Amino acid sequence: MTDRNIIELRGVEKRYGTFLAASGIDLDLKEGEFFSLLGPSGCGKTTVLRMIAGFQEPTAGTVLIDGQDMEGVPANNRPTNMVFQSYAIFPHLNVGNNVAYGLRGKAPKGEIDQRVAEALDMVELGGLQDRGASELSGGQRQRVALARALIMRPKVLLLDEPLSALDKKLREQMQFEMRNLQQSLGITFVMVTHDQYEAMTMSDRIGVMFNGRLKQVDTPTTLYARPCDQQVASFIGEMNILPAQLLGEIGNMLSIDAAAFGRIEIERNPNVATSSKDMNIGIRPEQLEIAAEKPEDYPSTVQGTVSNAAFYGENIHYHIRVAGAEKPISVSVPNYFHTVDFKRGDAVWLGLQGASVIDLGTDTK
Amino acid sequence: MIFRSEASRGYTLSAPATAYVGFLVAAPLLILIAYSFWTQTYVTLDKTPTLKNYSDALADPLVRHLMLRSIWIAGAVTVVTVALAYPIAYFIAMKARKKTIWLLLITIPFWSSYLLRVFAWKLILGFNGVMNSALMMLGLIDEPLDFLLYNEFAVVLTLAHAWAPFAILPIYVSLQKIDPSLLEAATDLGNSPLQRFMRVTLPLTIPGIIAACLIIFIPTVGDYVTPALVGGSDGKMIANLIQVQFGAANNWPLGATLSLIAMLSVGFVAIVFVITATQLGRRIR
Numbered sequence: 001m002t003d004r005n006i007i008e009l010r011g012v013e014k015r016y017g018t019f020l021a022a023s024g025i026d027l028d029l030k031e032g033e034f035f036s037l038l039g040p041s042g043c044g045k046t047t048v049l050r051m052i053a054g055f056q057e058p059t060a061g062t063v064l065i066d067g068q069d070m071e072g073v074p075a076n077n078r079p080t081n082m083v084f085q086s087y088a089i090f091p092h093l094n095v096g097n098n099v100a101y102g103l104r105g106k107a108p109k110g111e112i113d114q115r116v117a118e119a120l121d122m123v124e125l126g127g128l129q130d131r132g133a134s135e136l137s138g139g140q141r142q143r144v145a146l147a148r149a150l151i152m153r154p155k156v157l158l159l160d161e162p163l164s165a166l167d168k169k170l171r172e173q174m175q176f177e178m179r180n181l182q183q184s185l186g187i188t189f190v191m192v193t194h195d196q197y198e199a200m201t202m203s204d205r206i207g208v209m210f211n212g213r214l215k216q217v218d219t220p221t222t223l224y225a226r227p228c229d230q231q232v233a234s235f236i237g238e239m240n241i242l243p244a245q246l247l248g249e250i251g252n253m254l255s256i257d258a259a260a261f262g263r264i265e266i267e268r269n270p271n272v273a274t275s276s277k278d279m280n281i282g283i284r285p286e287q288l289e290i291a292a293e294k295p296e297d298y299p300s301t302v303q304g305t306v307s308n309a310a311f312y313g314e315n316i317h318y319h320i321r322v323a324g325a326e327k328p329i330s331v332s333v334p335n336y337f338h339t340v341d342f343k344r345g346d347a348v349w350l351g352l353q354g355a356s357v358i359d360l361g362t363d364t365k
Numbered sequence: 366m367i368f369r370s371e372a373s374r375g376y377t378l379s380a381p382a383t384a385y386v387g388f389l390v391a392a393p394l395l396i397l398i399a400y401s402f403w404t405q406t407y408v409t410l411d412k413t414p415t416l417k418n419y420s421d422a423l424a425d426p427l428v429r430h431l432m433l434r435s436i437w438i439a440g441a442v443t444v445v446t447v448a449l450a451y452p453i454a455y456f457i458a459m460k461a462r463k464k465t466i467w468l469l470l471i472t473i474p475f476w477s478s479y480l481l482r483v484f485a486w487k488l489i490l491g492f493n494g495v496m497n498s499a500l501m502m503l504g505l506i507d508e509p510l511d512f513l514l515y516n517e518f519a520v521v522l523t524l525a526h527a528w529a530p531f532a533i534l535p536i537y538v539s540l541q542k543i544d545p546s547l548l549e550a551a552t553d554l555g556n557s558p559l560q561r562f563m564r565v566t567l568p569l570t571i572p573g574i575i576a577a578c579l580i581i582f583i584p585t586v587g588d589y590v591t592p593a594l595v596g597g598s599d600g601k602m603i604a605n606l607i608q609v610q611f612g613a614a615n616n617w618p619l620g621a622t623l624s625l626i627a628m629l630s631v632g633f634v635a636i637v638f639v640i641t642a643t644q645l646g647r648r649i650r
Contacts, residue, residue, distance in 0.1 A: 055549055075552045088550035092568045097650045101564075102554030104650060152554065 012061035039209035096129030272361030289351035298351030400621035450532035515597025539573025
């Protein structure tokens with residue numbers, strides 16, 4: 001990744017009649033970055049991607065690619081290529097001709113054949129040039145789509161939900177492969193996804209979108225630890241959100257009274273504003289200690305009852321009813337040596353460290 | 366139990382269609398073949414098998430001439446109709462908002478009888494017809510044009526109009542099936558709209574074009590109403606000759622022979638066409 005901006009969006013807006021599909025989008029993407037646009041369906045992330053690709057024109061604002069204003073530049077003249085959600089493999093062409101599609105008439109045949117072979121090797125489909133489009137599996141189609149776009153040597157590769165059509169195992173494998181490919185090529189990837197895990201495992205940075213607005217742009221770790229509001233907090237991973245009272249602040253630390261968990265010192269989240277005494281905090285399910293006996297070394301402990309238990313294999317999820325909290329608290333415990341096993345109705349203790357608590361400020365959305 | 370087996374259920378379901386085809390297509394065809402080997406002796410039939418009808422028919426320059434002209438006219442009708450139908454189908458499939466209404470509008474000519482439509486063309490193209498009157502009123506011509514009616518042109522025009530919906534519908538269906546993201550992918554890979562049409566849309570609609578061509582070509586070769594009404598002597602086709610054999614000439618065996626020769630010619634042309642069109646489609650990359 002370099003410091004050079006390859007894509008700059010300035011106040012980009014897309015309006016359909018009275019409906020704002022995207023508005024006020026300001027975004028700088030670095031050369032060689034893997035960037036994900038993450039959000040629920042209908043949040044406008046695909047619209048943003050398609051405005052970069054040139055399939056849709058913004059109703060306001062500017063799209064710059066490599067410093068060039070893209071206004072009026074049709075999709076076929078932009079230095080971007082796209083991997084479509086459906087993969088859009090041409091059914092009347094075999095694998096080799098699909099991959100060669102964009103080069104036909106632009107390079108001599110010998111060079112095309114060589115580049116097709118290289119591109120297919122790159123996506124581990126070497127030698128499958130003559131395979132018909134209808135004889136491909138879902139994963140192979142995805143690879144062909146990738147090779148067909150990458151052979152064009154785009155400045156930016158756009159990926160519209162590239163993995164959503166694959167089954168879970170293949171999806172996880174492709175996540176790593178695509179990440180490796182992106183890093184070895186050094187091309188900027190912009191991926192649209194609604195899958196937070198996909199976004200987190202693959203991206204250098206993630207932009208979270210809700211209702212046509214870009215809510216937060218950060219690295220996966222920052223998004224996870226310092227979300228800018230409740231919406232982002234609960235979209236990225238699971239989150240217990242609890243009301244709390246602000247008691248006082250010293251420098252970077254806040255002293256709060258959290259429902260059920262009592263008085264606790266937490267770190268201030270620079271991404272949120274705290275303008276009144278009433279605020280919210282977030283606790284990740286895996287950040288809570290659960291034990292049969294009252295745990296020591298925890299500044300805050302609370303007793304509760306198991307209302308639900310779900311076994312996930314690598315970890316176990318519990319719902320714990322606690323006096324003073326409206327909703328049960330979610331707790332996730334690694335299935336460490338298979339020693340944790342609480343049943344519904346068991347009385348348990350929860351332990352909490354101040355460092356595990358996320359300050360969500362006073363927003364009340 | 367036997368009624369529950371997959372196969373017997375299939376036979377049961379297809380029985381009416383099989384019976385229909387058997388009695389109304391296969392049986393008459395067999396009778397036709399039988400006739401073609403017999404000889405007409407005034408009012409009776411000589412049922413001694415002979416190939417004389419075939420040798421007579423193939424040796425007759427009139428038969429050859431009419432057969433070639435029929436294929437030529439049907440080919441022209443096919444080309445004209447498909448060329449006119451493609452843009453309409455494209456518009457409905459790709460651009461139109463209310464597709465159902467457009468498709469309904471296209472079928473409107475069928476709400477009136479075919480004969481009426483042919484007579485309407487006679488009124489339009491005739492010596493004192495709509496076209497000539499209008500052109501004369503506008504002062505574009507001094508006397509009526511006489512090349513509008515009673516020739517090949519009139520036959521092609523009338524048939525192209527009559528068959529247009531049969532070309533529009535299969536092409537529309539094949540256009541409708543194209544995944545829009547394929548077109549976006551072509552654009553994304555650098556194609557201009559025209560390149561995209563030639564490299565994606567057209568090859569993907571070849572099955573629809575082939576279907577449209579066959580649907581039009583095969584029946585028009587054997588059409589006899591249109592050439593009889595608007596074709597004049599220049600526009601006569603093979604079916605007019607066949608009709609004469611079964612009617613005025615009262616030579617059913619020769620009529621049957623001519624029918625079979627026409628069928629085989631049409632079949633041959635159709636097969637060559639399908640193979641060529643498919644191969645051409647495969648060449649597009």
